[in-house]
Amino acid sequence: MWLLLLILIILLWVISVYNVIVAKRNNVDNAWAQIEVQLKRRHDLIPNLVKVAKGYLAYERETLENVIKARTQAMQAINIKDKETAENFLTSALRSLLFVVENYPDLKANQNMLKLQEEIISTENRIAFARQYYNDEVMRFNITIQQFPFCFVARMFCISKKELFKIEDSSQKEPPKVKL
Amino acid sequence: MAYSFVEIQKRKTYFIVFLTILLIIIYFATIWILWLAAKIYFVSVFMDFQNFPKKFFFPSFKENVILFIIAIKIALIHFFISSKNMSKKIFYILKAEPMDLSYLKHQQLKNIIDEVLIATGSSQIEGRVINTAFCNAFSTADFDGKVYIGVTEGLLSKLNRSQLEAVVAHEVAHIISGDCFYTTVVCSMFGIYEGFLERISENLVPIETVSGFITKSILYCIISFISALNNLVVSLLSQQREFRADAIAVKLTRNPLALAESLYIISKTWRGKSTASEAFSPLFIVETKDASEFSTHPPIEERINILMNMAHADHSVLEKMMENMYFRTGNIRKDTTPKIGGKTKTQKGWFIFKDNKWQGPFSFSELTQLNWLTGDHLICREGALTVKKACEDFDLISLFKPLHKEVSYKYSCPHCYHGLEELKYEWASTYRCPICKGILVSRSELNKILIREERSFSEEIFQQAEMVKKEKQERFRKIQQIHTPFVLNCPKCGKKMRRRLFSYEAPVEIDVCIWCDIFWFDAEELDIMQVLYDQNLNKDILLE
Numbered sequence: 001m002w003l004l005l006l007i008l009i010i011l012l013w014v015i016s017v018y019n020v021i022v023a024k025r026n027n028v029d030n031a032w033a034q035i036e037v038q039l040k041r042r043h044d045l046i047p048n049l050v051k052v053a054k055g056y057l058a059y060e061r062e063t064l065e066n067v068i069k070a071r072t073q074a075m076q077a078i079n080i081k082d083k084e085t086a087e088n089f090l091t092s093a094l095r096s097l098l099f100v101v102e103n104y105p106d107l108k109a110n111q112n113m114l115k116l117q118e119e120i121i122s123t124e125n126r127i128a129f130a131r132q133y134y135n136d137e138v139m140r141f142n143i144t145i146q147q148f149p150f151c152f153v154a155r156m157f158c159i160s161k162k163e164l165f166k167i168e169d170s171s172q173k174e175p176p177k178v179k180l
Numbered sequence: 181m182a183y184s185f186v187e188i189q190k191r192k193t194y195f196i197v198f199l200t201i202l203l204i205i206i207y208f209a210t211i212w213i214l215w216l217a218a219k220i221y222f223v224s225v226f227m228d229f230q231n232f233p234k235k236f237f238f239p240s241f242k243e244n245v246i247l248f249i250i251a252i253k254i255a256l257i258h259f260f261i262s263s264k265n266m267s268k269k270i271f272y273i274l275k276a277e278p279m280d281l282s283y284l285k286h287q288q289l290k291n292i293i294d295e296v297l298i299a300t301g302s303s304q305i306e307g308r309v310i311n312t313a314f315c316n317a318f319s320t321a322d323f324d325g326k327v328y329i330g331v332t333e334g335l336l337s338k339l340n341r342s343q344l345e346a347v348v349a350h351e352v353a354h355i356i357s358g359d360c361f362y363t364t365v366v367c368s369m370f371g372i373y374e375g376f377l378e379r380i381s382e383n384l385v386p387i388e389t390v391s392g393f394i395t396k397s398i399l400y401c402i403i404s405f406i407s408a409l410n411n412l413v414v415s416l417l418s419q420q421r422e423f424r425a426d427a428i429a430v431k432l433t434r435n436p437l438a439l440a441e442s443l444y445i446i447s448k449t450w451r452g453k454s455t456a457s458e459a460f461s462p463l464f465i466v467e468t469k470d471a472s473e474f475s476t477h478p479p480i481e482e483r484i485n486i487l488m489n490m491a492h493a494d495h496s497v498l499e500k501m502m503e504n505m506y507f508r509t510g511n512i513r514k515d516t517t518p519k520i521g522g523k524t525k526t527q528k529g530w531f532i533f534k535d536n537k538w539q540g541p542f543s544f545s546e547l548t549q550l551n552w553l554t555g556d557h558l559i560c561r562e563g564a565l566t567v568k569k570a571c572e573d574f575d576l577i578s579l580f581k582p583l584h585k586e587v588s589y590k591y592s593c594p595h596c597y598h599g600l601e602e603l604k605y606e607w608a609s610t611y612r613c614p615i616c617k618g619i620l621v622s623r624s625e626l627n628k629i630l631i632r633e634e635r636s637f638s639e640e641i642f643q644q645a646e647m648v649k650k651e652k653q654e655r656f657r658k659i660q661q662i663h664t665p666f667v668l669n670c671p672k673c674g675k676k677m678r679r680r681l682f683s684y685e686a687p688v689e690i691d692v693c694i695w696c697d698i699f700w701f702d703a704e705e706l707d708i709m710q711v712l713y714d715q716n717l718n719k720d721i722l723l724e
Contacts, residue, residue, distance in 0.1 A: 055558055114284055121341070122292075125291075125295045129296070132299055132434070133299055
């Protein structure tokens with residue numbers, strides 16, 4: 001009788017813990033979806049950017065092609081690790097393009113370009129914030145499934161750690177610096 | 181983030197009950213005193229005051245109950261009227277408007293709000309902009325859950341992107357922790373009426389006339405009474421909420437230095453003292469009034485110190501920024517790009533970007549022959565450094581006009597009677613004469629132009645501004661009105677416009693129609709005015 005009661009209590013506890021973990025895992029998935037939305041936004045912006053810049057940057061074809069190449073790569077990446085490297089590549093390509101733009105005063109003063117630059121900076125910030133939110137959620141999730149009594153339940157249902165969305169180095173935390 | 185939705189709802193209910201009880205007490209006390217005063221007045225006028233039983237003056241139990249019920253009714257009616265459409269009323273009083281997304285800075289503000297929201301993972305927030313020169317930001321929340329963030333034009337022009345982000349994050353922090361709602365409710369109880377009356381008294385008859393003086397002084401008495409009540413209710417708010425919002429803002433943006441910088445800038449400029457915004461002081465990021473016992477915000481130095489500690493930086497960073505701020509306007513606005521060709525530019529030709537390469541140069545008469553040329557083609561003047569769309573070039577507009585021949589001009593130039601064309605000057609809508617280059621601006625748009633800092637000016641404009649200032653200030657001291665008052669007809673209503681100097685600090689001769697509140701600037705006068713206005717602003721900052 002007492003044994004049965006004990007088993008029942010343990011069972012209830014396991015269920016509640018499992019539910020907590022599932023809720024947190026969904027939070028993480030939601031946060032990841034946020035990042036994907038923002039990455040998509042960036043991919044959609046690039047054709048516009050190239051279109052505006054093409055007229056002015058006749059001698060910078062290489063930089064432009066780099067950006068386009070990086071975009072295609074980033075769009076093809078599927079898992080988190082691939083995405084990380086591809087997006088980092090795209091970020092650096094974009095940054096070099098914006099750096100080149102600085103040398104062309106007429107392009108810099110162009111209204112469309114100014115708007116696009118603002119959009120790009122905004123998107124970079126959005127990605128950074130979405131990543132921050134995602135990483136916070138992942139950290140909370142990982143802490144939960146590694147803590148002492150919870151880790152048994154996690155192991156029972158084969159729930160593993162989630163990966164953080166990292167960036168190459170600390171200097172890249174800053175969005176590309178563009179003087180407006 | 182900080183509190184769950186249910187928790188916030190629960191605290192809301194407690195808070196509303198508490199506020200209503202406070203209102204009932206205030207009304208009960210007021211009615212009680214009024215009742216007593218009425219009795220004394222009645223007895224002293226119509227009866228023998230000396231021999232009247234003193235007991236009569238103090239309300240009996242029955243009277244007390246009746247007074248109490250009346251107080252409850254008035255308090256409830258007051259609460260429901262005040263708490264309806266709070267944000268809308270506050271926007272009306274502060275003259276806050278929706279953002280104009282064609283202006284880059286407003287688009288930036290919208291982007292920043294969206295960005296910060298991603299970091300919180302919460303719902304939609306709308307932005308509002310107040311068309312005024314003072315620097316401050318606020319947030320409001322309604323009963324139906326709609327939330328708004330408002331920023332003044334002055335602040336938009338003073339802060340850079342990361343500083344603006346920090347300010348927005350601070351306001352978002354107020355919203356997600358729920359205290360924005362309490363502040364809005366508390367401010368609407370008496371603040372709305374105070375602000376409304378203050379706005380009326382601003383536009384009221386001048387104080388010189390007797391009736392004007394009397395109405396103004398009566399209004400002033402009422403305002404100070406309501407403002408005292410407002411101060412009483414507002415003192416319920418805890419100063420801690422600002423520290424908390426600062427902390428959450430830093431957690432969102434991970435950039436304490438930017439927030440410290442923006443607080444510093446706001447504290448060193450005009451924050452909105454002696455405007456209608458004083459009534460809503462608790463809503464703002466830095467209070468609009470001077471610090472006093474009734475302060476709803478903690479001392480700004482303390483807030484900055486805490487933030488600087490978080491950033492592991494010392495005050496020298498801020499002092500350095502102060503220097504930059506002083507030199508910011510003025511010098512940066514000088515257009516240093518060398519002029520090639522100078523004033524002969526109209527005789528030269530245009531290059532056109534077509535099929536991925538530049539073609540030309542074409543002269544004006546050649547351009548009129550080109551069938552394929554549309555307003556969307558990129559063009560570049562020979563010798564100039566800027567590229568723009570063909571329809572944006574002022575000399576080429578006439579080429580594209582015939583496409584829609586029935587162009588009806590809204591106004592015509594008071595000098596040359598040519599139709600005025602719409603022109604975005606600092607993203608404010610103005611009307612310009614294509615012949616004499618004079619500009620017609622309404623007062624609210626002029627306000628925007630003077631605050632915004634997108635244009636840069638050539639060296640000549642700066643020299644002219646100096647000359648105008650020296651020459652005109654002498655005349656300004658003697659008499660403000662120039663003795664040829666009526667020269668031009670107003671393009672809008674046709675009545676005579678007055679010619680006068682704008683102000684002592686910016687003594688540019690302008691024509692103003694007092695009926696339509698509209699200004700006419702001759703060519704370059706608006707540029708000179710902007711330069712003078714900037715210099716004036718810098719002086720203000722330095723004096724403080």
